[in-house]
Amino acid sequence: MPRREKSPNKSRGRERARSKSASRTKSSPTKSPSRRPVTRSRSRTPSRPAKTSSAAEVVIQEVNQVAPTPRTPSRPKSRSPSRAAQKETVVTKRTVVTSVVSSSSGQEQAAHTPVRSSSRIASLIEKEKEASYLIKEQMKSEMITNMKTPPPSAPKKKEKGPHYEFMGPIGAFLLIFLLPATVYYVNMACRKTKCSILIVPSLPRNFVAAFFDTEACLIFFGWMAFQALLAVLPVGRLVDGQPLKSGGKLKYRCNGFLALVVSLAGLGVAVYLKLPVTKVVDKFFKLMTVATIFSFAFSICLYVSSHFVSSKKLAPGGNSGNFIYDFFIGRELNPRVGPLDLKFFCELRPGLIGWVMMDWIMVLKAYQETGTFPPNLVLVTVFQTLYVADALWFEDAILTTMDIIHDGFGFMLCFGDLVWVPFLYSLQPRFLLESGFTLPWYCLAPIVVINLIGYMIFRLSNSQKNLFRKDPKHPVFSGMETVPTQTGRKLLASGWWGICHKPNYLGDLIMALAWSLTTGFGHIFTYFYPLYFLVLLIHRERRDNEQCAAKYGASWERYCQRVKYRIFPYIY
Structure with missing residues (x-):
């Protein structure tokens, strides 16, 4: 039989079928890693440079993060996405890549008409940009507002008022006048003929002549200068004080016992030379007046000078802000004039040594008047001399007392050291001298x-x-x-x-x-x-x-x- 030739129409149909199946195979994702996605192969163009494709790869990765390929979790067996989703993804990626590549290369590209999904993603990106811009602007405005508006401060604690002693400013004001009045009243009420608290002493007619003269001033200031000279001599131990609030420690020259010995030796020389040393007893009230006036003047100078020193040098309790109280307690803790510490000097030298000197001059006066040494008077003088000598021998021990480390140097300590101690503590010897009691x-x-x-x-x-x-x-x-x-x-x-x-x-x-x-x-x-x-x-x-x-x-x-x-x- 003659061979039948194939119809050209049939062969054309088969070729069409094969091309369709081939196109379906190319468009569908494959499991083989050697094959490339359709989207990536379509994005390449022979006329574009190589760096455009690398930028496109970066953009595709970003797009994949923004719009990943949809998966259907309900159908695990079907790994391939639907054709509609595949087409939508491919078109979206191609549109984004094309726009990015055209902007990076500077060449004009034909306008693409994106599908509905790509326009939705583009609008989302625009909204995201707009939202980020609004957030940045809001943060800037908040920063400017915070810079202009001070931060809210923590609730302030109630500040405690100054801690007052001696009944506060009122008590300090009363003591400024009560202390001198007590010294005068006790000494005037306890005299040779009478010594009773019930008797009010009478004032002399010539008050100034009875309580003040120039010779008493010379004796007082000469004594102060003599003790100050002994205090600054480079003899004796140099001792460190307690740690200060301002840091460091002050140095103190401790030669008080030497000053006592020199003073008593000087008194012995004056007696040997027959100098009129008993004038000190005769001018007892006049010396007391000079010492009182000097204490007030000295305290005022100390108060004024304390306003020209650092706040770290002020006493803990003497910086209350009340004039009367600070004047009484003392503002500055350790006022100094060169090597001389004024508070340390007044605490032990002129007052304590002056007290002992007054006692021994009274013993000398009793001997001049009676020709004997009254045993009571000698005994109490020895007791008080032992007490003062002990304080001066252990002079560095006073550096740890409240007077040195806490109290300022004001009227309280100044008057107490220069008037109260020498003119009240010598009351028993003066009574025994004037009364003759044995x-x-x-x-x-x-x-x-x-x-x-x-x-x-x-x-x-x-x-x-x-x-x-x-x-x-x-x-x-x-x-x-x-x-x-x-x-x-x-x-x-x-x-x-x-x-x-x-x-x-x-x-x-x-x-x-x-x-x-x-x-x-x-x-x-x-x-x-x-x-x-x-x-x-x-x-x-x-x-x-x-x-x-x-x-x-x-x-x-x-x-x-x-x-x-x-x-x-x-x-x-």
């Missing part, structure tokens, strides 16, 4: 014992305190009880300081009682010193207790539970 030896012997007991308690307790402050790890304290504090220091709760808070005050008061016992029991005014000293030391102990409670907190409470008594064991 006691038999069997009455004086127990008084000597009482004074020695008081001095032993005073000296041993102070020595124990000073040694513990210098070296808490000394072998002497190995078996003693201490209370640790948050400041790193320890509180001694054994030995003398385990009996009461202030055993040195107890010894001080016992000695003060012995001094007044030499005057007998007939006059209450001669016991002014121990009575006043009792009030003073109780007040000082309470001030110190407040400061220690604020400084040590719970540690001080534990110390007070261990040591229950303040000054007098089993009493107070």
Whole structure:
């Protein structure tokens, strides 16, 4: 049979079918990694440079992140996306790539008409840009507003008012006039013929002549200059003071005992040369007036000069802002003139040494008048000389007292050092000189014992305190009880300081009682010193207790539970 030839129409149909199947195969994603996606092959054009295709690859990756190929999670078996989704993705990617490539190459491309999905994505991108722009503008406006508007400050704590002592400004104002009045009243009420608190002393007709003269001024200022010269001599120990608020420590020349010895030796030379040294006793009230006027003038100068120093040099309690109170307490903590520390100098030199010099001149005057040395007068003078010599021998111990480290140098300390101490503490010797009162030896012997007991308690307790402050790890304290504090220091709760808070005050008061016992029991005014000293030391102990409670907190409470008594064991 003749061979049948294929119809050209049929062959054309088969070719069309094959081309359709081939096109379907190319358009559908393949599992083989070697084949490339249709979108990537269509995006290449022979006329475009190679770097355009790399930029397009970057853009395609970004577009894939924005509009990934949709998947149908409900049909896990069918991994191929639908044709509609495939076409939509291809058209979207081609549109974005074309626009990016045309903008990067700078060549004008024909406008493409994107489908609905590509326009939706373009609008989303535009909205995103607009939203980010609005956020940036809002952040800028907020930053500008915050710069103009100050940040809200934390609620301020209520500032505490100044801590007043001595009943505050009113008490300070009264004491400025009450202290000088007390010195004059006590000395005028206790004279040769009378010594009673019930008798009001009469004022002399010529008040100025009785209480002031030029010779008294020369004696007073000559004495002050002589003691200042001894204080600045480069002789004696140079001791560091306590740490200051401003940082560092001050240096102090401790040669007070030498100044006492030189002063007593100078008195002996004056007696040997038969100089009229007893004029000091004759001009007692005139010297007291000069010292009082100088104390007021000196305190005013100290107050004015304190306004020209750094705030770090001011005393903790003397910077209240109240003129009267600050003038009384003292604003500046450690005023100095060259190498001379004014407060340290006045605390021990002119007042204390002047007190002892006054006592011995009274003994000399009694000898000139009677030809004998009254035993009462000599005994009380020896007691008081021992007391002052002890203070000057241990001169560096005063650097840790409240007067030096806490109180400023104002009227309170200035008047107390230069007037109160020399002209009131010498009351018993002056009474014995003017009255001629004596006691038999069997009455004086127990008084000597009482004074020695008081001095032993005073000296041993102070020595124990000073040694513990210098070296808490000394072998002497190995078996003693201490209370640790948050400041790193320890509180001694054994030995003398385990009996009461202030055993040195107890010894001080016992000695003060012995001094007044030499005057007998007939006059209450001669016991002014121990009575006043009792009030003073109780007040000082309470001030110190407040400061220690604020400084040590719970540690001080534990110390007070261990040591229950303040000054007098089993009493107070």
